[in-house]
Amino acid sequence: MDILADLRNGEETVWLNPDKRSVVPREKINGYGFARMKAAQMRFMRFMPWIAQAFPETAAKKGLIESGLFEITNMRDRLNAEGAGVTGRVLLKDDAHLPIAGSVKARGGIHEVLAIAEKTAQNAGMLWPTENYGKVYSDEFREFYSRYTIQVGSTGNLGISIGRTAARLGFHVIVHMSSDAKEWKKELLRSEGVTVVEYEGDYTEAVASGRRQSEMEENSFFIDDENSEDLFFGYSTAAMRVSVQLRKMNIPVDRDHPLFLYLPCGVGGAPGGITFGFKQLYGDNVHCFFAEPVQTPCLTLGMASGKGADICVQDIGLDGRTIADGLAVGRPSGFVCDMMKPLLSGSFTVFDERLADWQEKLRYLEGMGVELSACAGFRGLYEVENEESRFAEYLQKEGIAEKMEQATHIVWVTGGGLMPDAF
Ligand SMILES: *Cc1c(COP(=O)(O)O)cnc(C)c1O
Secondary structure (H helix, E strand, O other): OOOHHHHHOOOOOEOOOOOOOOOOOOOOOOOEEEHHHHHHHHHHHHHHHHHHHHHHHHHHHOOOOOOEEOOOOHHHHHHHHHHOOOEEEEEEEHHOOOOOOEOHHHHHHHHHHHHHHHHHHOOOOOOOOOOOHHOOOOOHHHHHHOOOOOEEOOHHHHHHHHHHHHHHOEEEEEEEEEOOOOHHHHHHHHHHHOOEEOOOOOOOHHHHHHHHHHHOOOOOEEEEEOOOOOHHHHHHHHHHHHHHHHHHOOOEEEEEEEEEEEEEOOHHHHHHHHHHHHHHEEEEEHHEEEEEEEOHHHHHHHHHHHOOOHHHHHHHHOOOOOOOOHHHOOOOOOOHHHHOOOOEEEEEEEEHHHHHHHHHHHHHHHOOOOOOHHHHHHHHHHHHOOOOOHHHHHHHHHHHHHHHHHHHHEEOOOOOOOOHHHH
């Protein structure tokens, strides 16, 4: 297969998912439907009174965890002048500035921690779903949660999302950090009282070790990025928020106005959950593509080979080293590969060298500071309307080649808002 040769050679490439099929809004996928996304959304809402107190930066929005969606005309014009060729509107989803986590990991990680907090307190008879959860912000609850440990393996951002939330609830938190994790992320966590364990090896190893350690301890929860449903459906709630933002901006999404998403991908949970959510709302009118570094195209590899989590990038001779630390994952989530089979439009890979250029342009054209991993989606703007790209075949097959002037493109910018030099 062509695509596997491209991946093996570390070339930039585009993969189209041959198993994508037509889906209608609210259609169940592998047994999972709209109710799961809605339940996650409701859990976030129940906890808003706690979030607003524990993280005062969210108080103005009463504990809502939200980020901006805005048009980036300057950036689009500049990229078009330099070889991209987008005729529709280009928006940026600014998850780099989601509160608490400063990355796309906020919705997934915080949701899973809240699910654990809710379940343990309910089992102990301390909390009812109809109550005001503001009461969780108290010494009584902190003392209760301090009897439990939450552990997670992370390249950095998941650790921040889970670590900060769990620590403020009162949990004992251990984050198992892969060698790719940046120093400032470890410092930030230590300053919140989180225990950081550092590994020489990669993400897969940090996860495996964390899982083992957690199993040996009593009252310890391991948050498993490779298989977690609570993470996945937490991420999916982004779609409900963005649909409101699009409506407020009077941007239609329908047969004549296709919506394209470009989502940076590591293990697959965040872009997978977001894709699930958007397909639940917009069905065939949304087209979701994942962006991966050429050295860690783990999800493309898992899906294109049909092997899911049974194959890793080292198996095809890649070294798995990338400066995009948030995407430095060699083996994809098997759960996400299964969920994406009927939904994902495709994916593309990106050279590391390009990331700093987009990061710099965002700084001076749009006034945003973000991390390198956050920028990978911009590559989609160079491919989508390029006649020579496999995207051309995709647009034909979907019958939308003539509608691209009415299309909306969302480049999902995923992290870096808490970087020491971010703004
Ligand atoms: C984690 C992360 C992603 C991708 O999420 P996965 O769930 O690992 O696929 C993208 N961008 C940034 C900045 C991240 O931290």
